[in-house]
Amino acid sequence: ASAAEKRRWTLNDFDIGKPLGRGKFGHVYLAREKRSNHIVALKVLFKSQLQQSQVEHQLRREVEIQSHLRHPNILRLYGYFYDQKRVYLILEYAAKGELYKELQKCKYFSERRAATYVASLARALIYCHGKHVIHRDIKPENLLIGAQGELKIADFGWSVHTFNRRRTMCGTLDYLPPEMVESVEHDANVDIWSLGVLCYEFLYGVPPFEAKEHSDTYRRIVQVDLKFPSKPIVSSAAKDLITQMLVKDSSQRLPLHKLLEHPWIIQNAEPS
């Protein structure tokens, strides 16, 4: 690890700025590291809440993984430290905030914007899968936007092994592929499914299997009840890509490197 990673950080190393948001286990603040004047996001997590939710080990492992990942579309974890009551994560600051908010504001994205985001996520996932890290939790809430408008996968829900993990944490089912919803063995192809769900949501403003009741969403996922609305107008190339990703048999999903060669991506994604 670099010198920055090894050093023992303390709260005194930082000037704390405005709150950037509230997470499940604490707040995230804008902060400046005093020696380097480097702007970061400081995520403060309360130990008591981490213990109550029994996520302490998950957090340690995810911090371990996240600190070793280096990719332009993956939010950097520079380091961490803790005191009596809190754990602090020193994160790359994503100046343009949450993709989720941007999607709500625009309702849905242009095909060029959607394809550019999908291509950068595919490259980030190819990088992760190359390191035997699968994500399992790709959704708009876990995507942030950097100062140049680039996408950053910001979630700590990484898992190293491709073993079958129950989703102990509650949260929307919308992005789960059939094998996870049916909680059978799953592998890196789960991320292809979630990326397909995300691509649909970028273009239509809603996820493909959304339903009022959890049980209905569950049924629509396992039946791959995929329907394309007539509005907004979306190219058949985009629908073709989504259809090749939202396939029940995970081994038949379009591999990520093939996604980057798909006509819709070639024609619409900004060159990286």
Ligand SMILES: Nc1ncnc2c1ncn2[C@@H]1O[C@H](COP(=O)(O)OP(=O)(O)OP(=O)(O)O)[C@@H](O)[C@H]1O
């Ligand atoms: N690196 C960052 N740069 C800018 N804003 C951030 C950053 N990290 C978090 N935020 C803001 O703070 C909010 C809460 O952070 P986060 O979502 O990480 O907390 P959490 O929901 O508890 O964590 P997780 O989503 O991993 O469970 C985010 O929704 C976002 O608005």
Ligand SMILES: O=C(O)c1cc(-c2cccc(F)c2)nc2ccccc12
């Ligand atoms: O008091 C501790 O030793 C402690 C350390 C850590 C921790 C250590 C490294 C990385 C990381 F993300 C978290 N998390 C905790 C969560 C709850 C209660 C105590 C702790």
Ligand SMILES: [Mg+2]
């Ligand atoms: Mg969050």
